[in-house]
Amino acid sequence: MNSIIKAACATCRRELDVEGDPLSSDCGGDCWGCVGETEASLGYGPSIEKCNAEIDAGYRSGSKFKLKKDVDNGQE
Ligand SMILES: [Zn+2]
Incomplete structure (x- = not known):
């Protein structure tokens, strides 16, 4: 057997x-497309900024994430 089985995202x-698809980066078994969206949905700033940049660049579909600056106070 010499077939190369490529890894696939466990989620999608x-x-x-x-190559050429930044959303396909391997993030421990899931693609960055899924991981980034999850983190951004949870309000993680760096992921929100990266996801929004990818939406701007046309790699990612959907609407932009909003930074939840108001939620920062009083929460871990
Ligand atoms: Zn995925």
């Missing part, structure tokens, strides 16, 4: 580490 089954 996207092929991982595809």
Whole structure:
């Protein structure tokens, strides 16, 4: 057997580490497309900024994430 089985995202089954597709980066078994969206949804600033940049660049679909600056106070 000499077939190369490419890794796929455990969440959306996207092929991982595809050249030219920044959302396919391997984030421990899931693609950055899924991981970034999850983190951004949870309000993680750096991921929100990166996801929004990818939306601007046309890699990611959907609406932009909003930074939840108001939520920062009083929460871990
Ligand atoms: Zn995925």
